[in-house]
Amino acid sequence: MAEALTNTFRLPPQLNVTEGNVSENFKKWKRQVEIYLVASGAVKKDGAVQVAIILNCAGPNIVDIFDQIQWTERGDEKKLDKLFEKLEAYCNPRKNEVLESHRFWMVPYQEPFDNFLTELRTRANSCNFQEKDRMMRDKIIFSVTGKLQELLLREDKINLDKAIKICRAYEQSNKHVKELRESTNSTHTVNKVTHHDKFKKKTYQPESKRPQTRHPQSQSKTSYNTQINNKECNFCGYKHERKKEKCPAWGKHAMRAKVETILKLNARKYTQSAQHKVTKKKMTAG
Known part of the structure; x- marks a missing residue:
């Protein structure tokens, strides 16, 4: 067993x-x-x-x-x-305290902080320091940088235990801030995408599939588009080699189709108006 x-x-x-x-x-x-x-x-x-x-x-x-x-x-x-x-x-044939002290002061700062602290304690045990806690405190303050070093130097009569608490609290708060920022950024991205979809522009729709209106310009365009879809141009007799190919003078033809459509509409309105006047006179005479 x-x-x-x-x-x-x-x-x-x-x-x-x-x-x-x-x-x-x-x-x-x-x-x-x-x-x-x-x-x-x-x-x-x-x-x-x-x-x-x-x-x-x-x-x-x-x-x-x-x-x-x-x-x-x-x-x-x-x-x-x-x-x-x-x-x-x-x-350990010959223990060299000077070399061990050099190795202690050359330990680089690393995260997480507890790993760095463990490495310092191991090195300090081999150095035979008279004031080991003070040396470790100074090494921590010298190794850290930026805002954390500023916080440590700001404290009066700081000892090793207090320095360790400040470093651990600072590291933990940085993790929390990073987590909150990532959560906020992800939420902002989702809201941005939703807002973009809400006001997204409509996709282009060909004129042939658009609903027809009574506006003369729309009718003229639809009329000419129908003509160029044929194999032969209705205005100049140009034969298309491919479907939907435009003749060389398609711009003039479009304008001509527009004018003809407007004239037809005006003629229809004039005829309807004349018929209405004749009908009104007959009714008055009767």
């Missing part, structure tokens, strides 16, 4: 002792191994089993280093704390 439970947990990564900051690599690796031993229940097992688990997680390079270790007393190779001491001594 214990072996099945152990297999359900992810194994820690191998310990890298050839690249990067070896001392930092060991600290992170050790922390992950300790969590794995507790989560898997391996801390209840014999020391030799725990050492074997650690060597299996660390990788073949660490196994070679383990075989070359000179143990002070017999049986130390089966003790977990002794193994960690030897590996730490191998990864």
Whole structure:
């Protein structure tokens, strides 16, 4: 049952002792191994089993280093704390506080703020600062920029805890403002589209499909459009090679059709008026 439970947990990564900051690599690796031993229940097992688990997680390079270790007393190779001491001594042959301090001050600011704070705490633990909280406070103020830095500098007698609260509150408020702006912009876009559709211009409709009116100009255009749809122009006899092709003098023909339509309308009105006068005279004479 214990072996099945152990297999359900992810194994820690191998310990890298050839690249990067070896001392930092060991600290992170050790922390992950300790969590794995507790989560898997391996801390209840014999020391030799725990050492074997650690060597299996660390990788073949660490196994070679383990075989070359000179143990002070017999049986130390089966003790977990002794193994960690030897590996730490191998990864930290000479601790340089000046170099660790340089690495601390060179840590770049990153978001979210808690990730940046965790990195600072890890670096500060290796620097052996006499006033660690003050150094971390100054590093935070020096690293941030813009409005957040202004807020921090505005505070009187600011300490590390107060600086952390201000940074977290500022980051959270920025997220809320961004969310509100995105929501407002999306609503404004929807309203703009709706307003545009409401007052959208009507699509163009060909004259042939438009409803006819009694206006002389509309009648003249409709009349001439009907004529140019034929294969031969009714005015000059021009033969169209394609449907709806206009003859060279279509502008004059359109004007001519318009004039003829107006004359016909005026003649019709004159005739109706004359007939009305004749009818009125007959009725008067009778």
